[in-house]
Amino acid sequence: MRILSGDMGMYWTVLSQAGGETTRPTFWRIGHVGEAVFYGLSAMAIALFLYGVYHRFATYAKGSEDPTERLSDLPGRVVSAAKLVASNEKQFDRDLVAGLMHTFILWGFLTLLIGTTILAIDMDIWTKALGQESFFVGDFYLAYSLVMDGMGLLFVVGVGVALYRRYWVRNERLWGKHTSAEDGLFVWALFLLGVGGYVTEGIRILGTGFPDFETVSFVGWFVADVFQLAGVNADAAASAYPIVWWSHSILALAFIAALPYGKPFHMISSYANLVTRDEDAGRRLPKVPEDASPEEIGPSEIEDFTWKQLLDHDACTKCGRCSSVCPAKASGRPLDPRDVILDLKNYREDLESGDREEVDIVADGGTSVIDAETMESCMSCMACMDACPVDIEHVTQFTEMNRRLTESGQMNKNVEDAVMNVFQKGNTFGDPDRKRPDWTEELDFEVPDAREESVEYLWYVGDYPSYDERNQHVARSLAKVFEEAGVDYGILYEDEQNDGNDIRRVGEEGLFEMVAEDNIEAFESCDYDKIVCTDPHSYNTFSNEYDQFGFENADSVYHYTQVVEDLVNRGALGLSGTELDDTVTYHDPCHLGRYNGEFEAPREVVRATGVTLDEMPRNRSDSFCCGGGGGGLWMDFDEEPKPSEERLREALEDTDAGHGVDRFVVACPMCMTMYEDGRKTGGFEDDIEVTDVTELLVEAIEAKGGAAGSVGETSAAAD
Incomplete structure (x- = not known):
């Protein structure tokens, strides 16, 4: 199907009556040059995305070998991780509102992503590459529009709740020493993407004269009504549409391009972390290799962390769930599990960018990344790991840093006395x-x-x-x-x-x-x-x-x-x-x-x-x-x-x-x-x-x- 267009002053006419097809225009009022520019920008965004993902995973490869088998029964692991992600069960733990919020955001985002992919398949593969008739018509289009509008609304509501909890309620666990402008930009970008999609849809519906079948796009129809009540007529909507469309498209492409380079990457790293998780982590600590020298026990430099531990660092979403349940933090000890993970991540990134010199990973005082007293504060209760929605294995890493302190002679004096008693008296x-x-x-x-x-x-x-x-x-x-x-x-x-x-x-x-x-x-x-x-x-x-x-x-x-x-x-x-x-x-x-x-x-x-x-x-x-x-x-x-x-x-x-x-x-x-x-x-x-x-x-x-x-x-x- 192709929808006829006149010059830039004319509207697209979409017919749902006899002789017409129920669908919507694509690249309406954008023109062939605009379409070519869009495809070019899309290719650049995808290239930047792929390079960023490659660079991240190449960084993990620099880590040491992990002593736990992380990729056995990979299909089963993928399915199990998908179940955890799809159900959001970890997000519901201790916080019902956060669970619902994240469920709305996740499923709304996935639906919009799948919907955009379906449209791309129809436009670029099915019709152009294969020369087939578009399937983006009739009942399929109506069902598509209804689902996209409904799930997109859940997405916007979920992001709205996230903004409310972050800025209005100022949920304490969302703020800390690693909170930065990046966190706010991420949430606002999601919100603008969701709202921008509806604004674009509403302007299109208004500009095309409110085709009857578009009532299935109930949110877009409502937005069109709001614009009309505000005095925007069809001509003005048609004139504004290219500006609105490009604003929304550029934001979406920028988000895709930037995803591997900041907080949004957790959408990928978190899932990878769940796939490679160890069900026995914490309760079962890894052995030290029999041929390891004292200098090799515990991390001395960032490459001493295993590839999975480096992935742990990137998977952290700064949600603060671990911090909120940590008894050491609650009692005023100098331990915040989130800060330890993010301190290590930031140190690695600073080394890569040349913004920091190499220092000890953990030591008693000085310029080390992690202070000895911070690690001594850990009670090994595993509350942080139980609360973490992406299965970061804090206790294992904390224990290995304690091993480094032990091997370098920096053990707490009281602990040293207890250890010596065991050695001498059992x-x-x-x-x-x-x-x-x-x-x-x-x-x-x-x-x-x-x-x-x-x-x-x-x-x-x-x-x-x-x-x-x-x-x-x-x-x-x-x-x-x-x-x-x-x-x-x-x-x-x-x-x-x-x-x-x-x-x-x-x-x-x-x-x-x-x-x-x-x-x-x-x-x-x-x-x-x-x-x-x-x-x-x-x-x-x-x-x-x-x-x-x-x-x-x-x-x-x-x-x-x-x-x-x-x-x-x-x-x-x-x-x-x-x-x-x-x-x-x-x-x-x-x-x-x-x-x-x-x-x-x-x-x-x-x-x-x-x-x-x-x-x-x-x-x-x-x-x-x-x-x-x-x-x-x-x-x-x-x-x-x-x-x-x-x-x-x-x-x-x-x-x-x-x-x-x-x-x-x-x-x-x-x-x-x-x-x-x-x-x-x-x-x-x-x-x-x-x-x-x-x-x-x-x-x-x-x-x-x-x-x-x-x-x-x-x-x-x-x-």
């Missing part, structure tokens, strides 16, 4: 191995020795339940639960050593490998079916990391709440679910919940005691760290408030029960230590009690008059 307390089983002496039964007899469950007790007075009560409570239920279990006594999970996360990879190998040897000397851990940190590293050193039973490792849940469900403890009547709230430990997805087992055990469970506002994968992970338990920070204090405040003020909450229930020895400290420093000692799941369970057993005897070593007794 535990972070520095106490003799022979004292590890001393907690069993106050029990009125003997804890079996797994080194001397076959057991179903090899119980790895851990450092804090073995040496810390408060957590010894937890260990004894769990032993009594096992005895009550007739569990076939045993412990390693003095042959047990520190699990190494947090040793690894502060950067001491060599010591981690040593204790891992020693523990594996101790495990292999026993005859057992399963391992049960008191500490979620032990559970994590045994399950996800020890197989790197030859451990073959990683699939048979359990946290104690998982084992106890099974005992409760089987009726092995004889609970009726009415024994206790307290109101409690439960804190999800990072290494049990967010790391390993176990949320229900501890809750089932808590409910089985009869208490009323009132959930924390931030729970399950959104839980807020106690502050003890990543070596935080061994360090002193000037914090306000401490993460543990903030969490206890939340329990007493933000839960539905408020000050009616009697107990703050935990399932992690480190959490127990941090929250007992937070009770004192935050002034909550008279307001709430910190109780482990096992202590609550023992109280319930005692209340129902079970065979556990004097089981009441509760947190109250510990006080």
Whole structure:
């Protein structure tokens, strides 16, 4: 089909009556010279786009080899990433409005992109190259126009909400030290592209005399009505159309050309990042190559980052979700996960442009890109990674920078003391191995020795339940639960050593490998079916990391709440679910919940005691760290408030029960230590009690008059 035109003073006439076709003019009033100029500019924009994308990916190739297989089952990865992008499920996490906003923008943008591609195929391939009759007519055109107008409206609404949240509400997480004019230009460019498309369409509809079938373009029709009400007639619209069309077209082509060179590139890099993501990132850290020299451990220069980590840096959208959930940032520590990623990106770009000299990637003070105290502040809670919509692997990079600090002798003094204790004594307390089983002496039964007899469950007790007075009560409570239920279990006594999970996360990879190998040897000397851990940190590293050193039973490792849940469900403890009547709230430990997805087992055990469970506002994968992970338990920070204090405040003020909450229930020895400290420093000692799941369970057993005897070593007794 071709639509006839007169001279520049005449209108295009589009007929929907007999003898005419239902469609719209293309290059109306632009002329053949204008059409040629447009194609030339389009070719330039596409060339700049392709070169920019090539340059970006060529930069990633300069990074080091990634130790994780990133491209296995590539078709499956592509489909999985497409599902994440299409559903926007990560954007909905913690922020419904942002999720809807991004969904409108994404699907609106994709629809407009697909629609423009369809038009180009019809004009440039189907009709011109292949000589076929245009398919951009009739019912196809009407359906096309309706969908494009509807989805384009969602796009404009979504971008409008983005502008409102950025400039009117001034959403705090959208602003930071890396916020620049680029961020505003990006959003305004999208808004002008969306609105400009409707202005162009409205002017065309008005200038062509409101063809009846164009009512399907309901937004464009509305815009045409607005112009007409404002006094614009058809002649004026026709005269203005080339100016409006060129303004919109040049903006669109400039956007395409600039896309690889700034923030818009996240539309490509984010998807690539999702395709190459590691599902085990954070919970499973990569090994240091056996032939690596100390100078090669951890990044010293930008090329030491892997190609995937460089892609991480480019994928960051500055959305601030990681910053908004980071407990270190919330407590005033010098860590902002977004800033670390963007500092590294900017450093790389400054080196490429010659605007900066090479400096250390991470060091204690000086001119390094990242300061040592910033990395020491990380609690390895993985909240940043859970919140990130593009799956940036912060914790892995932070740990590798801690490895560089360790290898260069810049480890925090308190952490160094704990590490030396593990090296010399096998535990972070520095106490003799022979004292590890001393907690069993106050029990009125003997804890079996797994080194001397076959057991179903090899119980790895851990450092804090073995040496810390408060957590010894937890260990004894769990032993009594096992005895009550007739569990076939045993412990390693003095042959047990520190699990190494947090040793690894502060950067001491060599010591981690040593204790891992020693523990594996101790495990292999026993005859057992399963391992049960008191500490979620032990559970994590045994399950996800020890197989790197030859451990073959990683699939048979359990946290104690998982084992106890099974005992409760089987009726092995004889609970009726009415024994206790307290109101409690439960804190999800990072290494049990967010790391390993176990949320229900501890809750089932808590409910089985009869208490009323009132959930924390931030729970399950959104839980807020106690502050003890990543070596935080061994360090002193000037914090306000401490993460543990903030969490206890939340329990007493933000839960539905408020000050009616009697107990703050935990399932992690480190959490127990941090929250007992937070009770004192935050002034909550008279307001709430910190109780482990096992202590609550023992109280319930005692209340129902079970065979556990004097089981009441509760947190109250510990006080």
